[in-house]
Amino acid sequence: MADHPLVAVEHLERAYGSFRALRDVSFELAQGDVLGFLGPNGAGKSTTMRIITGNLAPTAGSVRINGVDLLADPLSAKARLGFLPEDPPLYRELTVNDYLRYCARLNGVRGSRLAEAVREARQRCGLKQMGERLIGNLSRGFQQRVGIAQAIVHRPEVVVLDEPTIGLDPIQVREIRELIRELGRQHGVILSTHILPEVQAVCNRVQIIHEGRLVLSERLDALNERMARTSLRLSLARPVEKTQLSAVKGVQRVEELGEGEFRVHHEPGGEPAEALAQRAVQEGWGLRALVPEERSLEQMFVDLTLKGEAA
Numbered sequence: 001m002a003d004h005p006l007v008a009v010e011h012l013e014r015a016y017g018s019f020r021a022l023r024d025v026s027f028e029l030a031q032g033d034v035l036g037f038l039g040p041n042g043a044g045k046s047t048t049m050r051i052i053t054g055n056l057a058p059t060a061g062s063v064r065i066n067g068v069d070l071l072a073d074p075l076s077a078k079a080r081l082g083f084l085p086e087d088p089p090l091y092r093e094l095t096v097n098d099y100l101r102y103c104a105r106l107n108g109v110r111g112s113r114l115a116e117a118v119r120e121a122r123q124r125c126g127l128k129q130m131g132e133r134l135i136g137n138l139s140r141g142f143q144q145r146v147g148i149a150q151a152i153v154h155r156p157e158v159v160v161l162d163e164p165t166i167g168l169d170p171i172q173v174r175e176i177r178e179l180i181r182e183l184g185r186q187h188g189v190i191l192s193t194h195i196l197p198e199v200q201a202v203c204n205r206v207q208i209i210h211e212g213r214l215v216l217s218e219r220l221d222a223l224n225e226r227m228a229r230t231s232l233r234l235s236l237a238r239p240v241e242k243t244q245l246s247a248v249k250g251v252q253r254v255e256e257l258g259e260g261e262f263r264v265h266h267e268p269g270g271e272p273a274e275a276l277a278q279r280a281v282q283e284g285w286g287l288r289a290l291v292p293e294e295r296s297l298e299q300m301f302v303d304l305t306l307k308g309e310a311a
């Protein structure tokens, strides 16, 4: 089944009564992908995650997990999936080993494979020494590791993580992010989060959902390239016409921001900063500042979800 995408979502729709929470959502996840799934509150992230993990039926559309249709063959499709919900279903009164054994059995791991599966999940999640500890006595960070261990104990091809670093301290956040990167080497990972730097730290793809529609789905390296500098912020002490600035070599377009402030747009890589500085000195424009501007993921998120701009 190596030729299938790990996850293939096609034309997903979900209505709650007359409200359309998802509209024609389609995307794929490939082996090695760590996909950051972003969206403002109420955009449809949880609905999508619940459908993909087989916990909610779509109104229309299909989901295939490594080629297996989730609706037609849910048991087989779900065996290929691991899920860490926002509130992991941990049994505080069980030891880590007992809990992981229980989860492995629920996912069809039996017999001699059981002990090996639990040992491997513990090892991969940094819980090697924690097997006999009660879950209720572990720190929040270690409990989160147990939550991730239960998601991978049956060696699924796809791991879905919902807000995995919420409520952790900065050191624990770093450790869990490192673990997610590590998971990406052996599984396809879908990571739902509100934390944009988290996406930049661990994901190779990013997807933004807004009002039930995907408004961005892109590789992070391509997105970073697109967000690379394409404008300069220029501040001048004396009055200057926009046309004088547009005439400088390399300038594509000029926005007047008021009080001697301008945004000067240019081609990626074709920065006209030097030419502008020279002209400002020659013409006595009173150059106060000339600073490259970068579009951040946060800026793009705001543009797409607040202002409804195209990316």
Ligand SMILES: Nc1ncnc2c1ncn2[C@@H]1O[C@H](COP(=O)(O)OP(=O)(O)OP(=O)(O)O)[C@@H](O)[C@H]1O
Residues within 6 Å of the ligand: 016, 019, 021, 039, 040, 041, 042, 043, 044, 045, 046, 047, 048
């Ligand atoms: N059972 C339900 N009945 C009616 N409307 C619902 C139901 N579940 C979700 N919705 C609505 O569907 C939309 C999408 O909800 P969803 O929980 O998927 O959003 P989300 O992106 O996960 O938001 P958040 O980040 O706040 O969890 C929201 O407008 C929500 O109010």
